[in-house]
Amino acid sequence: MDRFLADDLADLPGLLQATRDEAVRVLAGLADRPVAAAPAVPAPAPLPERGVGTAGALEIFSERWAPGFSGSAGPRYLGFVTGGATPAALAGDWLTGTFDQNGSNRTGSSAGALEDETVGWLREMFGLTPAFGGAFVSGATQSNLVGLAIARQWLGEQRGVDVAEQGAAALGPVTVLSGSAHSSVVKALAVLGLGRGSLQPVPTLPGREAVDVRALEEALAAQDGRPVIVVANAGTVNTVDFDDLRAVAALRERYPFWLHVDAAFGGFAALSPAHAHLVDGLSDADSVCVDLHKWLNVPYDAAVQFTRRRDLQIAVFRNTAPYLGVPEDNPDFVHLTPENSRRLRALASWFTLTAYGREGHAEIVTRTTAAAHRLGDLLATLPGVRLLAPVRLNVVCFSVPDVPATVQAVADSGETFLTPTVYQGAPALRAAFSNWRTADTDVDRIFEALRRAV
Ligand SMILES: *Cc1c(COP(=O)(O)O)cnc(C)c1O
Numbered sequence: 001m002d003r004f005l006a007d008d009l010a011d012l013p014g015l016l017q018a019t020r021d022e023a024v025r026v027l028a029g030l031a032d033r034p035v036a037a038a039p040a041v042p043a044p045a046p047l048p049e050r051g052v053g054t055a056g057a058l059e060i061f062s063e064r065w066a067p068g069f070s071g072s073a074g075p076r077y078l079g080f081v082t083g084g085a086t087p088a089a090l091a092g093d094w095l096t097g098t099f100d101q102n103g104s105n106r107t108g109s110s111a112g113a114l115e116d117e118t119v120g121w122l123r124e125m126f127g128l129t130p131a132f133g134g135a136f137v138s139g140a141t142q143s144n145l146v147g148l149a150i151a152r153q154w155l156g157e158q159r160g161v162d163v164a165e166q167g168a169a170a171l172g173p174v175t176v177l178s179g180s181a182h183s184s185v186v187k188a189l190a191v192l193g194l195g196r197g198s199l200q201p202v203p204t205l206p207g208r209e210a211v212d213v214r215a216l217e218e219a220l221a222a223q224d225g226r227p228v229i230v231v232a233n234a235g236t237v238n239t240v241d242f243d244d245l246r247a248v249a250a251l252r253e254r255y256p257f258w259l260h261v262d263a264a265f266g267g268f269a270a271l272s273p274a275h276a277h278l279v280d281g282l283s284d285a286d287s288v289c290v291d292l293h294k295w296l297n298v299p300y301d302a303a304v305q306f307t308r309r310r311d312l313q314i315a316v317f318r319n320t321a322p323y324l325g326v327p328e329d330n331p332d333f334v335h336l337t338p339e340n341s342r343r344l345r346a347l348a349s350w351f352t353l354t355a356y357g358r359e360g361h362a363e364i365v366t367r368t369t370a371a372a373h374r375l376g377d378l379l380a381t382l383p384g385v386r387l388l389a390p391v392r393l394n395v396v397c398f399s400v401p402d403v404p405a406t407v408q409a410v411a412d413s414g415e416t417f418l419t420p421t422v423y424q425g426a427p428a429l430r431a432a433f434s435n436w437r438t439a440d441t442d443v444d445r446i447f448e449a450l451r452r453a454v
Contacts, residue, residue: 004053015054022058026066030074031437034414039068070417075437076446079419081237081265081294081395084435085348089298092351101344103136104334105324112333115346121353122304125361126267126290127276128283133313134306135336136345140264140291141184143305144231146313146337147287148176148188151229151258153312154286158227158256164315168193177219178231179204179211179243182262185231207424208389209233209241213248220255227256234279235266238423238430239389239397242266245281252284259284264291264303265434269393271362272369278393295365295394297436298348305337368433369394371443375431378447384454388423396431400454403427409453416446 001009008015042064052060071077073084085093099111106112119134137143152171156163161170168174176189176199190196203215211232220228230251232243249259261282267290269275270282282288286309292302307313314327319334327335334340353361376391379398388397400406406429407420418429431446 002051004051008054011055015058018055018058022062030071031076033071033074035071035074035077036079036411036417037068037070037414038411041068072417073435075435075439075442076416077435078431078433078446079417081291081432081434083294083297084437085299086297086352086356086436088355089296089348089352092348093299095351096344096347099344099347103342103344103346104340105332106330111344111347114350115333115344116330118346118350118353119304119306122290122292122349123306125270125353125358126263126282126288126306127270127279128288128306131308132283132288132306133308133310134304135333136292136342136349137303137305137337137339138301138345139293139303140182140262140289141187142338143264143289143291143303144182144184144260144262145188145191146305146317147260147289147307148185148194148229148231149192149316150287150307150309150312151260152192152194153316154258154309155227155229157312162315164318174198175200175223175226175228176231177202177216177228177257178233179216180209180233180236180238180241181231182233182237182264185262204241209236209239211243211248213244213251216248217251217255220251220257223255225256227258230257230259232259232261232285233266234261234263234282235269235393237432238395238421238428240266240393240395241389242269242278242392245279245284247281249281249284258286260287260289261285262289264289265294266393268295268361268365271358271365274366275369275393292349295368295434296349296352296361297364297434298352302345302349304349310336364436365394368435368438371438371440372396372431372433374440374443375433375447378443379450382451382454388426388428394433397421397423397428398431399423399426399428403429406450406453410449413449413453415449 072082101111123132153163174194179202186196189198202219203212205212232248234242269278287307290304292298293300314335317336372394373391376396379385380387384401386399403420418431421428421430
């Protein structure tokens with residue numbers, strides 16, 4: 001054994017303790033770390049020929065790299081939709097690496113059953129019926145990809161084509177209808193061989209990002225009975241708008257389509273009694289995407305995909321090899337998602353759901369939603385600032401006189417971080433709340449930083 005490996009093995013408890021101490025130091029300073037500085041990147045180092053051991057690596061990392069890492073896990077990072085990691089989720093993540101289970105199969109380990117249990121809890125939390133099966137994937141992009149891959153297989157079933165065997169070309173032209181599809185949906189269509197061009201945007205309601213259900217019906221009627229894919233949105237990134245899922249699903253009585261719902265973060269509305277109506281009808285979907293490294297506050301990377309047609313899912317993702325069994329009632333995860341070998345992503349979610357329960361996570365959702373509303377109210381009082389939509393859930397979308405200058409000034413302040421966007425053709429800013437740590441005092445600091453930057 002290499003000398004450094006042998007030394008590290010002998011001193012494993014001490015090294016884990018040192019790593020823990022470093023993590024404690026980092027987390028203690030998280031609230032005061034510049035939220036998103038533009039750090040000087042260290043000069044590249046050559047491939048280490050001879051190692052330095054874990055203690056040496058920890059020292060070099062802490063000196064060379066850690067200072068430039070963002071405070072995105074902290075309470076005032078409002079860019080994109082960014083969650084942190086609850087204490088329990090972090091503990092679960094550490095133990096994921098510790099046990100290092102291969103979640104691809106169920107051989108000789110109960111890890112797969114833990115994933116089943118966690119998926120079942122999430123299904124219940126989002127109000128889905130037991131008819132939905134699911135699996136962990138790396139993010140909502142991958143979850144949308146899996147849902148749309150199953151949709152593609154369903155389209156084939158309608159047309160008498162086995163896409164998994166014959167390829168996407170055998171399908172002929174495909175139409176995907178959506179009001180305000182997330183960019184990851186477009187990416188998935190490119191990956192799946194359906195083409196970015198298969199997406200046909202459907203008009204949204206006036207001044208809204210929610211689909212106009214009448215326009216959707218017209219688009220469906222124009223298909224002359226040809227089955228299509230509809231992507232409904234439960235929480236758009238700009239203004240957190242929700243399609244009327246019940247009304248969209250009801251159209252299936254007259255038109256053949258697969259209904260995929262992108263509920264990446266909007267799905268968490270189910271946890272807030274005041275907002276749960278926004279996801280009414282989610283259970284009518286054929287496939288559903290929910291991100292977990294956003295509002296569940298587990299570390300990157302984790303999301304869950306659900307579908308009611310596991311048979312089609314297996315047809316797509318089945319991995320055939322002499323040493324792998326035939327997929328059965330409770331198939332190995334290797335047959336459900338693009339990965340073969342995979343980490344036990346479910347463990348961090350299992351920890352945080354066990355530690356805080358539905359109630360604890362509902363509290364995160366209601367508190368961060370209240371924070372968005374409060375910031376919205378405060379911003380509305382600032383000259384030059386205009387809210388571009390009512391605060392529906394956890395995002396404030398607003399305009400300022402000079403978006404790039406404000407983005408830069410805010411980032412330079414180190415107090416908070418917002419991402420720019422384009423909303424209805426005009427540059428705008430978004431402040432997205434989803435971190436479990438965010439308190440009222442953070443909203444005050446965020447508002448003060450924005451007041452100075454506008
Ligand atoms: C964030 C997001 C995605 C993509 O999620 P990743 O975790 O970045 O892969 C897809 N759809 C919606 C609505 C999102 O908010």
